[in-house]
Amino acid sequence: MPLTTTVEMFKKARQEGYAVVGFAAYNLETVRTLVETADELKAPLMVQTTPSNIDNAGIEYLAAIVKIAAEKASIPVALHLDHGDSIERVKLCLEHGYTSVMIDGSALPYEENMALVQEAVKLAHAKGVPVEAELGRVGGVEDDLSVDEADARYTNPELATEFVEKTGLDSLAIAIGTAHGLYKGEPKLDFERLSLIASKVAVPLVLHGASGVPDESIRETVRRGIAKINIATELKIPFADGLREYFRENPDGSDPRQIFKPAQRNYAAVVKEKILLAGAANRYPSAGGSAL
Numbered sequence: 001m002p003l004t005t006t007v008e009m010f011k012k013a014r015q016e017g018y019a020v021v022g023f024a025a026y027n028l029e030t031v032r033t034l035v036e037t038a039d040e041l042k043a044p045l046m047v048q049t050t051p052s053n054i055d056n057a058g059i060e061y062l063a064a065i066v067k068i069a070a071e072k073a074s075i076p077v078a079l080h081l082d083h084g085d086s087i088e089r090v091k092l093c094l095e096h097g098y099t100s101v102m103i104d105g106s107a108l109p110y111e112e113n114m115a116l117v118q119e120a121v122k123l124a125h126a127k128g129v130p131v132e133a134e135l136g137r138v139g140g141v142e143d144d145l146s147v148d149e150a151d152a153r154y155t156n157p158e159l160a161t162e163f164v165e166k167t168g169l170d171s172l173a174i175a176i177g178t179a180h181g182l183y184k185g186e187p188k189l190d191f192e193r194l195s196l197i198a199s200k201v202a203v204p205l206v207l208h209g210a211s212g213v214p215d216e217s218i219r220e221t222v223r224r225g226i227a228k229i230n231i232a233t234e235l236k237i238p239f240a241d242g243l244r245e246y247f248r249e250n251p252d253g254s255d256p257r258q259i260f261k262p263a264q265r266n267y268a269a270v271v272k273e274k275i276l277l278a279g280a281a282n283r284y285p286s287a288g289g290s291a292l
Contacts, residue, residue, distance in 0.1 A: 001070065001071065001073065001074065003066070003077055003078065003097065003099045004070075004076040004078055005078060005099045005128065005129060006020070006099070006170070007170070008076070009044045009046075010171065010204040010227050012044075013044070013227045013283075014204060017222070017223070019207075019222045019227055020045075020046055020280060021230075022046035022228055022229070023045070023046070023048060023231050023235060023271060024048050024049075024230075025047045026053055026056070026057065027065075029260045029264055029267075030235070030264075031047060031062075031066055032065075032069055033264045035072075035073050036069075037271040038075055038077070038271065041275050041281040042074075042281065042283065042284045043275045043280040043283060044075060044076050044077075044284060045077045045078070046078045046228070047077060047079050048080045048081075048232075049079070049082060051083065051084065059093070067079070074284070074286065076284065080100040081098055081102055083102060083104040084101055084102050087103070087116070087119055087123070090120050091123060094124060094127050098129065100129060100130055100131075100132065101130075102131070104134050105117060105134075106173075110159065110163075113133070113135070113163075117133040117163075118166070118167050121168045121169055130170035130171065131171075132170065132171045132172070132173060133163075133169045133172060134172070134208070135155050135159060135163050135172060135175075155174040155175045155176065157193065157200050160200060161201055169203060170203055171203050171204040171206050172201060172204075174194070174205055174206070176189050176191075176193050176221075178208060178210060179209045189220075189221065194221060194225060194226070197225070204227035204228060205225050205228075206227070206229075207226045207228070207229045210230055210231055210274075211230075211231050211233035211234035211235075212233065219277070219279075231274050234270050235270050235271070238266035238270055242264070242266040243259065245262045246262045246263070
């Protein structure tokens with residue numbers, strides 16, 4: 001089916017008590033693996049691309065691949081800009097058919113973050129595209145995004161209410177103790193803060209840095225109001241392991257059609273695991289969604 005927005009996706013997830021999973025995508029192999037695995041599981045899907053992913057693959061190529069993959073699937077698929085780094089980036093993604101965008105001003109002072117989000121919302125809503133933003137800062141490292149742990153700030157519930165109301169955003173990424181990249185120890189999440197934020201804001205809440213968070217903690221965040229979880233690091237590592245596996249077993253291998261197969265199997269295994277963990281499987285036994 002055609003690419004969809006996340007509006008109906010999130011509405012259904014909140015009503016039925018599960019989370020949509022946003023997975024990082026990098027190239028043809030990862031996009032096909034994401035969409036085909038989610039389609040098999042009848043789960044909604046957000047294919048997520050960061051600015052560095054876009055710059056590496058080329059937005060024309062990346063957008064075209066995702067659009068074609070979505071059209072071949074029976075599930076709703078959204079193409080999402082993750083951690084958008086500028087209004088110009090948002091404009092570019094909207095021009096190339098993205099159906100969801102995030103503008104990330106979390107490193108800015110509160111008022112500047114708010115103004116940036118307001119501008120992105122005006123642009124995106126004019127095209128019927130929902131906007132995600134972040135209040136508070138999720139620590140760690142992901143692609144070209146780096147936040148020192150000492151600078152990571154939890155989301156203030158009172159400010160979250162004002163931020164949502166004044167910006168008109170559609171979903172809010174919050175900082176409750178997760179981090180991008182690999183964890184040095186088991187993350188300790190502030191579930192009470194999450195519950196308080198969920199009680200105060202009307203929009204769907206997003207959990208960044210979900211890779212490496214214990215399964216029961218993920219389930220608890222969903223129970224307390226998280227409608228979307230992001231996965232990137234837990235995909236990249238097994239994908240790379242699959243490439244190494246291929247060359248260990250085929251030291252003289254050179255066929256690109258074969259090289260990626262173990263990596264794609266590993267990628268698919270993580271995608272399936274996270275969809276099941278989020279409770280998103282079998283939510284779309286037939287075609288559905290809100291197409292642009």
